[in-house]
Amino acid sequence: MLKNQDRKLSVAPMMDWTDRHCRAFHRALSSRALLYTEMVTAPAVIHGDRERLLGFDAVEHPVALQLGGSDPAQLAEAARIGEAFGYDEINLNVGCPSDRVQSGRFGACLMREPELVADCMAAIREAVQVPATVKCRIGVDDQDPNESLFATVDASAAVGVTTFIVHARKAWLKGLSPKENRDVPPLDYDLVRRLKRERPHLTVSINGGIADLDQAEALLAPGEDGVRLDGVMLGRAAYHEPALMGQVDRRMFGDAGADVDAYAAIDRYRPYLAARLSEGVALASMTRHMLGLMHGRPGARAFRRILTVEAIRPGAGLEVVDRAVEAVREAEARREAPTDHAA
Structure with missing residues (x-):
């Protein structure tokens, strides 16, 4: 079972990038980082080629399955299938801003429906024994992040979810491309720190714009208020400059031993x-x-x-x-x- 300390550094789910081969490669650099699959939709898991979509090598552990969807019954069935495949966590995507996601009523647009997210998470939690977690944005379009983030988190926390990975940007579903949504909306790390400060019982990891391990270490350091985030999730930095992953076990997890060059x-x-x-x-x-x-x-x-x-x-x-x-x-x-x- 994953523990809080296992979440100190993770590699984000990235479509077309974090497939099983990428994860096995990242595992060659770090034995400790928590790895995530690309997002897989619940209907695809249920009706598609499961070995192709979900198959992975034992070397990848710990590895989490990220699901996309908004139908609680489908998500519960997909989560059960994922757990049976051996995944260490089931994560719900409440952050992806792609056009396909919007038309399918999942991903970032679910920030507008916190109660539906909670229903989905309740169904997933009921279906599996492994941790069920949420990855979300701080809001979408003209939402006030001070309200939307807390509404999403509190609704899911009310049904027993304790772990949240927050991409510290809004998603602009109108006017920005998915690529622009990774860079253009401003980062608000302070809001994510506030979430941890005001909800100290929750496990909160931060994602978005983290360029290297120096920045990751700084984000995990206690703030002026003494609040310490639980984890950092790296995205493109881990993919484009994977050599930094060779330092993760020592720098982020405190393991003895040499870095992996x-x-x-x-x-x-x-x-x-x-x-x-x-x-x-x-x-x-x-x-x-x-x-x-x-x-x-x-x-x-x-x-x-x-x-x-x-x-x-x-x-x-x-x-x-x-x-x-x-x-x-x-x-x-x-x-x-x-x-x-x-x-």
Whole structure:
């Protein structure tokens, strides 16, 4: 069972990014971070290809399933299926601003219907033994976040939900694209701190605009009022610069031992790559999540190019990863080599 300390750092659910291969890769960098699936709609879980949608490798634990939907009975059934697959948490998406989400009456538009969210969460909690949690925004469109956030949280807390991940921005469903909604609405970290201060019995994690572990550590430090948030959720930073995940166990969880560097992470990821390749999984579908691993290092561009160009070729295997790694090692060796200035 997940405990509060297990939530100190998590990686956000990100559509088209945090698939099972991405999660296995992130696990090669951190054994402690809580990982989330992409959002899967409840009807898809019930009626779709469950192994394709929900299947995951045991190395991914702890891993949470994020569901989308607004029908309590469907969500309860999908949650039961997810728990049977072995997920450590069931999370309801009350924050995604995409057009598809709006037409389906789930995601961020549910911020307008806190009682419906509570009904959904009550059904999920009744259906499963694992934690049932909410990921939400602070409001949508012209809502007052001081009211909308607390209304959503309080309604779900009233049915027994104790854990909330708050993306500290509004979602503008009218006038902004989903991409713009990740950057344009201003962040309000202070409101999330206020939620924790005024609801100290709840577990509150913060999400949105967190660029690195320095910022994550600062957000988890006690404020002037002594209030301490329970967790930080990283999104794009963890995906685009995954090497920072190699420091998570030490810096965020206080584990002893060395950080996991980029080379060690690839060594850890290799058995997973080999196993999936033997099952017929295309190399590119796994290595696409590694493209930012060497960010800032000599040879990073060559690393990305090799993985991008060669991994898509028919029959591409681990030798492509080896060539990409070797390109970085050679670039680093050239940089470190002494220069002969003799006449």
